[in-house]
Amino acid sequence: MLTSMPIASSQTIQFLRRGEVVTLNNVPPTRTLLEVLREDLGFTGTKEGCGEGDCGACTVVLGEADGDQLTFKAVNSCIRMAHSVHGLALWTVEDLSAANAASQHPAQEAMVQCHASQCGFCTPGFVMSLFGMYQNHVLQGRPITRELAQTELSGNLCRCTGYRPILDAAQQMADYPSVRLDHTSINRQLAEIQPQAPDANSLYQLPGTLAALLTARAAQPKAQLVAGCTDVGLWVTKMHKQFDAVIDVSRVAELRRIEQQGGNLVIGAAATLHDAFTALLKSWPELKTFATRFAGLPVRNSGTLGGNVANGSPIGDSMPLLIALKSRIVLASLRGEREIPLEDFYTGYRQNLLAADEVVAFVKVPTSSVQTSLLRAYKISKRYDDDISAVCLVLNLTLDGDLVRDISIGAGGVAATPVRARQTEAALRGQPWSQASVQAAMQTLRAEFEPISDMRASSSYRLQVLGNLLQRFWLESQGEQHINLEAFKLEALS
Ligand SMILES: Cc1cc2nc3c(=O)[nH]c(=O)nc-3n(C[C@H](O)[C@H](O)[C@H](O)COP(=O)(O)OP(=O)(O)OC[C@H]3O[C@@H](n4cnc5c(N)ncnc54)[C@H](O)[C@@H]3O)c2cc1C
Ligand code: FES
Ligand code: FES
Incomplete structure (x- = not known):
C-alpha cells in the first residue's frame, strides 16, 4: 500500500x-x-x-x-x-x-x-x-x-x-x-497462499466454512455481510459508505455448492448468479433469455443468488422467479436452521426476517413440477441488456386437462417487496384455462398491487404491463411462441 x-x-x-x-x-x-x-x-x-x-x-x-x-x-x-x-x-x-x-x-x-x-x-x-x-x-x-x-x-x-x-x-x-x-x-502457486486465519478482531473476514461463517456472524452481528458486492459495492462507491468490519461469505464452501437433493435443487447462497442460473437452466431451459438479461456477465460472475434474495430489492429479478417456482430459503445461525417460503421472508421495503446472527444459507427450488408446468419469466426494462426491471412477472402454470390445477405467480416492481400474486392465483385456480378466465384474472392482477411511480416507470404503466404480460402468457400457452419481441421492447420504452 x-x-x-x-x-x-x-x-x-x-x-x-x-x-x-x-x-x-x-x-x-x-x-x-x-x-x-x-x-x-x-x-x-x-x-x-x-x-x-x-x-x-x-x-x-x-x-x-x-x-x-x-x-x-x-x-x-x-x-x-x-x-x-x-x-x-x-x-x-x-x-x-x-x-x-x-x-x-x-x-x-x-x-x-x-x-x-x-x-x-x-x-x-x-x-x-x-x-x-x-x-x-x-x-x-x-x-x-x-x-x-x-x-x-x-x-x-x-x-x-x-x-x-x-x-x-x-x-x-x-x-x-x-x-x-x-x-x-x-495452481501450485495458489496452493502456497494460506487462507486467512479466522480472527474475530479482523476487519475483513473471509471464512471458508459455514461453521466459521456462523461463528464470525455471532461474534460480529454488526459487521457488514457481503457476498459478490454487486449491491454493497455501490453503497461504497456511490453512497460513500464505510464499514468498520466486513464478513464476506463468498468463499464458504458449503454455500457455493449447488446440489440436487431429493425433489429440490439446493443452491448455496454464495453460488454466483451465473452458476445458479446455469443450474436452473438444466431444469428450465426456457429461462435462458431471462437469465442472460440479469445484469451483464461480470456482475453475474461476482453477484450471488443469496445476495439478490437477502438484498430484497422490490425490483430484483430472481425473487419473482424463485417465488413462482415455490422456493424456500434456509436461514442458518449457530442456533440452528429454519426454512421458510421465500415470499414470507420479506416484511417491508428491504426488510426481512433475518436475525442479527443469521445468514441466508440455501435456496431450495422444488424440481418436481419440471415436466408438468408451463413456466415463463418476463422482464420489462428500458434497455434490453444489463438493465433493472421496471416490472418482472413470472408465471408457473400446471393444467389438468383444460382446468388450472395450479398456478404460482411471482412479481417484481409492483410493491415494496418482491411478491406473490395470491389473489390472481386464487382467481385462476380450478378455472378453465380460457381467454375469458385470463381476462378476468388480468383485472384481478391489476387490482392486486399498488405500484409506485419512479424513474423506471409510472404506476399506471406498471399496472398496464402486469395485465398485458398475463395476456402474453395466455397467448404463449396457446402456441403463440413467435410473439414479436421487438414490439414488447417498444412497449417497454413507450
Ligand atoms: C450493473 C448492475 C446490474 C444489475 N442488474 C441486476 C438485474 O438485472 N437484476 C437484479 O435483480 N439485480 C441486478 N443487480 C443487483 C445485484 O447484482 C444483485 O442484487 C446481486 O444478486 C447481489 O448479490 P451480491 O452477492 O453481489 O450481494 P452483495 O452486494 O454482496 O450483498 C447484497 C445484500 O445481501 C446481503 N447478503 C449477501 N449474502 C448474504 C447471505 N448469504 N446472507 C445474508 N445476507 C446476505 C448483504 O449483507 C447485502 O445487504 C445489478 C447490479 C449491478 C451493479
Ligand atoms: S472506443 Fe469504446 S468507448 Fe471509445
Ligand atoms: S467502472 Fe466498473 S463497471 Fe464501470
Missing part, C-alpha cells in the same frame, strides 16, 4: 499476478480492487468509468483453483472489495501480452485487426472480457458464436466504435495461434 488509510486491517491480502504473489497489508475493508490496482499499485491500464458495475471499463479476470484446473471469471474491479481476491489469481490488461511476450494475446490482436477500438477507453475492459471468453470457450474447443459474444460482452459498453467490429474480434480470436496458461504451475 502506498497511501495511508484511516482504518487499518489486520489481515494480509495475497493474490497471484504475473507468476508472483502480491502481498498487501493494512488494506481497509472497503478499499476496492480498482483503487488498489490504480492508486496503490500504479497499474492504470484498468479504467474507471461509471464506478457502479455498468460500463465494464474496469473489467479484470480472476482465476480460482478448481481441482487441478482453474476457473476464470471476468469481474468488475470497481465494485469488488480488494480483500475478496485473497488466494486468487488476477489478470489485468497489462498482463496479457506478458503471457506470450513475443506478441499480443489473441484477444488484443483480434481487437486490432478488426479495428475494434477508437478512443480506447472501453478497450481494456473489452479485452479482459474477451480474455475470459478465450479461456472459457476458445481453449475448451467451443466456438464463439455471435449470440455468445453478445451475451458475454453485454456488461461492456462502447460509446465510439460500435459493437460490430468488437463482436467480430470475439469470433476471430480463435484464428490466432493459441496461448495457454500453465494451470499446474498457477
Whole structure:
C-alpha cells in the first residue's frame, strides 16, 4: 500500500499476478480492487468509468483453483472489495501480452485487426472480457458464436466504435495461434497462499466454512455481510459508505455448492448468479433469455443468488422467479436452521426476517413440477441488456386437462417487496384455462398491487404491463411462441 488509510486491517491480502504473489497489508475493508490496482499499485491500464458495475471499463479476470484446473471469471474491479481476491489469481490488461511476450494475446490482436477500438477507453475492459471468453470457450474447443459474444460482452459498453467490429474480434480470436496458461504451475502457486486465519478482531473476514461463517456472524452481528458486492459495492462507491468490519461469505464452501437433493435443487447462497442460473437452466431451459438479461456477465460472475434474495430489492429479478417456482430459503445461525417460503421472508421495503446472527444459507427450488408446468419469466426494462426491471412477472402454470390445477405467480416492481400474486392465483385456480378466465384474472392482477411511480416507470404503466404480460402468457400457452419481441421492447420504452 502506498497511501495511508484511516482504518487499518489486520489481515494480509495475497493474490497471484504475473507468476508472483502480491502481498498487501493494512488494506481497509472497503478499499476496492480498482483503487488498489490504480492508486496503490500504479497499474492504470484498468479504467474507471461509471464506478457502479455498468460500463465494464474496469473489467479484470480472476482465476480460482478448481481441482487441478482453474476457473476464470471476468469481474468488475470497481465494485469488488480488494480483500475478496485473497488466494486468487488476477489478470489485468497489462498482463496479457506478458503471457506470450513475443506478441499480443489473441484477444488484443483480434481487437486490432478488426479495428475494434477508437478512443480506447472501453478497450481494456473489452479485452479482459474477451480474455475470459478465450479461456472459457476458445481453449475448451467451443466456438464463439455471435449470440455468445453478445451475451458475454453485454456488461461492456462502447460509446465510439460500435459493437460490430468488437463482436467480430470475439469470433476471430480463435484464428490466432493459441496461448495457454500453465494451470499446474498457477495452481501450485495458489496452493502456497494460506487462507486467512479466522480472527474475530479482523476487519475483513473471509471464512471458508459455514461453521466459521456462523461463528464470525455471532461474534460480529454488526459487521457488514457481503457476498459478490454487486449491491454493497455501490453503497461504497456511490453512497460513500464505510464499514468498520466486513464478513464476506463468498468463499464458504458449503454455500457455493449447488446440489440436487431429493425433489429440490439446493443452491448455496454464495453460488454466483451465473452458476445458479446455469443450474436452473438444466431444469428450465426456457429461462435462458431471462437469465442472460440479469445484469451483464461480470456482475453475474461476482453477484450471488443469496445476495439478490437477502438484498430484497422490490425490483430484483430472481425473487419473482424463485417465488413462482415455490422456493424456500434456509436461514442458518449457530442456533440452528429454519426454512421458510421465500415470499414470507420479506416484511417491508428491504426488510426481512433475518436475525442479527443469521445468514441466508440455501435456496431450495422444488424440481418436481419440471415436466408438468408451463413456466415463463418476463422482464420489462428500458434497455434490453444489463438493465433493472421496471416490472418482472413470472408465471408457473400446471393444467389438468383444460382446468388450472395450479398456478404460482411471482412479481417484481409492483410493491415494496418482491411478491406473490395470491389473489390472481386464487382467481385462476380450478378455472378453465380460457381467454375469458385470463381476462378476468388480468383485472384481478391489476387490482392486486399498488405500484409506485419512479424513474423506471409510472404506476399506471406498471399496472398496464402486469395485465398485458398475463395476456402474453395466455397467448404463449396457446402456441403463440413467435410473439414479436421487438414490439414488447417498444412497449417497454413507450
Ligand atoms: C450493473 C448492475 C446490474 C444489475 N442488474 C441486476 C438485474 O438485472 N437484476 C437484479 O435483480 N439485480 C441486478 N443487480 C443487483 C445485484 O447484482 C444483485 O442484487 C446481486 O444478486 C447481489 O448479490 P451480491 O452477492 O453481489 O450481494 P452483495 O452486494 O454482496 O450483498 C447484497 C445484500 O445481501 C446481503 N447478503 C449477501 N449474502 C448474504 C447471505 N448469504 N446472507 C445474508 N445476507 C446476505 C448483504 O449483507 C447485502 O445487504 C445489478 C447490479 C449491478 C451493479
Ligand atoms: S467502472 Fe464501470 S463497471 Fe466498473
Ligand atoms: S472506443 Fe471509445 S468507448 Fe469504446
